[in-house]
Amino acid sequence: xxxxLPPADQNLAVEASGLCxxxxxxxxxxxxxxxxxxGERIVICGPSxxxxxxxxxCLNGLETCQQGQIRVNGRALAPGKNNLEIRRSIGMVxxxxxxxxxxxxxxxxxxxxxxxxxRSKEEAVEIARHYLARVKIIDQAGKFPSQLSGGQxxxxxxxxxxxxxxGTMLFDEPTSALDPEMIxxxxxxxVSLAEDGMTMICVTHEMxxxxxxxxxxxFMDEGRIVEEAPPEIFFSSPxxxxxxxxxxxxxxxxxH
Amino acid sequence: MSFPExxxxxxxxxxxxxxxxxxxxxxxxxxxxxxGILQHFTRxxxxxxxxxxxxxxxxxxxxxxxxxxxxxxxxFGVVMSAMTVSALVLGLNIGGYGSQAVRAALQALDPGQVExxxxxxxxxxxxxxxxxxxxxIAMMMPTLMNLVIQLVKGTALVSLVTLGDMTFRAKxxxxxxxxxxxxxxxxxxxxxxxxxxxxxIGRWLERRVGVGEGQAHGL
Amino acid sequence: MDFNHAFAIEIVPTILQALxxxxxxxxxxxxxxxxxxxxxxxxxxxxxxxGYAMRFVIDFIRSTPVLAQLYFLFxxxxxxxxxxxxxxxGVLGLSIYYSxxxxxxxxxxxxxxxxxxxxxxxxxxxxxxxTIIFVIAPQMLRNIAAPMxxxxxxxxxxxxxxxxxxxxxxxxxxxxxxxxxxxxxxxxVVVGIIFLxxxxxxxxxxxxxxxxxxxAHNR
Numbered sequence: 001x002x003x004x005l006p007p008a009d010q011n012l013a014v015e016a017s018g019l020c021x022x023x024x025x026x027x028x029x030x031x032x033x034x035x036x037x038x039g040e041r042i043v044i045c046g047p048s049x050x051x052x053x054x055x056x057x058c059l060n061g062l063e064t065c066q067q068g069q070i071r072v073n074g075r076a077l078a079p080g081k082n083n084l085e086i087r088r089s090i091g092m093v094x095x096x097x098x099x100x101x102x103x104x105x106x107x108x109x110x111x112x113x114x115x116x117x118x119r120s121k122e123e124a125v126e127i128a129r130h131y132l133a134r135v136k137i138i139d140q141a142g143k144f145p146s147q148l149s150g151g152q153x154x155x156x157x158x159x160x161x162x163x164x165x166x167g168t169m170l171f172d173e174p175t176s177a178l179d180p181e182m183i184x185x186x187x188x189x190x191v192s193l194a195e196d197g198m199t200m201i202c203v204t205h206e207m208x209x210x211x212x213x214x215x216x217x218x219f220m221d222e223g224r225i226v227e228e229a230p231p232e233i234f235f236s237s238p239x240x241x242x243x244x245x246x247x248x249x250x251x252x253x254x255x256h
Numbered sequence: 257m258s259f260p261e262x263x264x265x266x267x268x269x270x271x272x273x274x275x276x277x278x279x280x281x282x283x284x285x286x287x288x289x290x291x292g293i294l295q296h297f298t299r300x301x302x303x304x305x306x307x308x309x310x311x312x313x314x315x316x317x318x319x320x321x322x323x324x325x326x327x328x329x330x331x332f333g334v335v336m337s338a339m340t341v342s343a344l345v346l347g348l349n350i351g352g353y354g355s356q357a358v359r360a361a362l363q364a365l366d367p368g369q370v371e372x373x374x375x376x377x378x379x380x381x382x383x384x385x386x387x388x389x390x391x392x393i394a395m396m397m398p399t400l401m402n403l404v405i406q407l408v409k410g411t412a413l414v415s416l417v418t419l420g421d422m423t424f425r426a427k428x429x430x431x432x433x434x435x436x437x438x439x440x441x442x443x444x445x446x447x448x449x450x451x452x453x454x455x456x457i458g459r460w461l462e463r464r465v466g467v468g469e470g471q472a473h474g475l
Numbered sequence: 476m477d478f479n480h481a482f483a484i485e486i487v488p489t490i491l492q493a494l495x496x497x498x499x500x501x502x503x504x505x506x507x508x509x510x511x512x513x514x515x516x517x518x519x520x521x522x523x524x525x526g527y528a529m530r531f532v533i534d535f536i537r538s539t540p541v542l543a544q545l546y547f548l549f550x551x552x553x554x555x556x557x558x559x560x561x562x563x564x565g566v567l568g569l570s571i572y573y574s575x576x577x578x579x580x581x582x583x584x585x586x587x588x589x590x591x592x593x594x595x596x597x598x599x600x601x602x603x604x605x606t607i608i609f610v611i612a613p614q615m616l617r618n619i620a621a622p623m624x625x626x627x628x629x630x631x632x633x634x635x636x637x638x639x640x641x642x643x644x645x646x647x648x649x650x651x652x653x654x655x656x657x658x659x660x661x662x663x664v665v666v667g668i669i670f671l672x673x674x675x676x677x678x679x680x681x682x683x684x685x686x687x688x689x690x691a692h693n694r
Contacts, residue, residue, distance in 0.1 A: 087597060094591055094598075097591075098595035100592065102617065316670060319646070320666055324667045328664050415542075440546055447539040448539055452534065455538055
């Protein structure tokens, strides 16, 4: 299943080639190629419905592509299979947090460690506490998600993903469901992750964040990658009219 | 006897099964409407009495009600045919569940409907008849289909009070020849043939009306 | 013959001796029904073909009377050389019958869980089994505590069916007294009253639990 991809390159965290994805008749991805080096920070942006969320959901197999190949850390993603090993090496943060409401914050962080990574309970708790401290909600560890603010919930979700010690983190519009005053606390955590050298692929409209941490901006429209450039070039001189239009719209309403 | 012969033999009891369902509905539908509406509109002691009657029919195991009415009522001087007892007991039991569906549907209606009716100068009884009930009944249809299935399945009990329904026929055939697999598969199949179409209609209605599982909990 | 009150009171202790069998059957059948129903529903979700097959199984179970299912198990199993104590057959029968209903309850409970929960579990690398047990099932139980409780009451009310396959539960013990004394009314009325009392008090308990649970959710 790896034809179409060059031989595995140890420096690449994620490689995708020729991805095509249809939902019924709607084509969400059209021949998308993507290569992400280890330690690289990518921001994917574009208008809604452009396929950016679908793309990153394909990268850890939450969605299956009808065409194309994906390789994570040199291992091919098998379509339709439960790619547990690959999923365990990629962390994912969702727009709607998706914390488990019946578990405390700490239990949210330990469940997959114990069940999927087969760590001991004690080790899992220790790791969880470490990452909860890192995202600055260690004092909320015993609470249930419903008792936390949106920003705290999203930071807990980030900690939960980090507990798996992933090589790569995927962020699917992590701040879109948050009130404005809570966006910063989540972005701060993401910036500090970037500074530590985490490989990150972020779908976000936070252009301030993109400018600050992204090595590369990928602009998508109608299921295609339309433009790909470092932020300083993308923001100052977008090459396509569609990217220009998008930037005009988003920057005129951007308060950050 | 071949399997088709067994099936035909069992279906000889269908007339009785259908009769119990039909007469049962004659008890169930009025009871459900009257008591559902009464429970919705009454307050205080009256409502308590209405609820008590409903709970009696709904909360007692139907098999025991059947035996009590069949064996015990004659002692109090009330003598009814097996068919009457069966229709009454099965009907009012289902009617008890139905009354809850009626009440729930009436409660779920937008109060604006009644207000609109009042504003148009309609009498309260007219509003109930012309505005509330038609909407409530449409809403209840999937639940009612479930209740009809419960009633059909409940009729299997009448074989225990000597009525010659499908179950009774199956047991008769079982006395003639030893073929439990054929006879009891045939019996299950016979009920499935009768009930499954109602299930399908019910599910179709459910999709159209968009209401969930009804109140019936199996007899 | 008159209704003999003294005799009715006299037989209460004898009938209550069978209460533990009734309760044991009800508890075991409820557990069995929940286990089978959950398995049916999880299997139904596991693939397209399995989905159609389980849908049919569930529909079949729901479209046939519990009495016919009990006869089937009771007479067909021995034909294949499987002889089980009547009580085991009874528990099995009630478990299977109510599993069809509980599967639907579980379906609604699982459907109500946000899709993101499955995504998150997948993204964390949890296996399908772990996802069901640790993520989905606990949230599902929270969604369906009330309807599930109601079905457990229904299971209790269905235990007297087992009298027809000679399980010594309360109705059976009532009939034993009846055939010894030739008095049917008193034992049946006594059994009926005990069941009504049980069913109503357990239903109240379920309601209480439901309010408690709701309060706990809205923490």
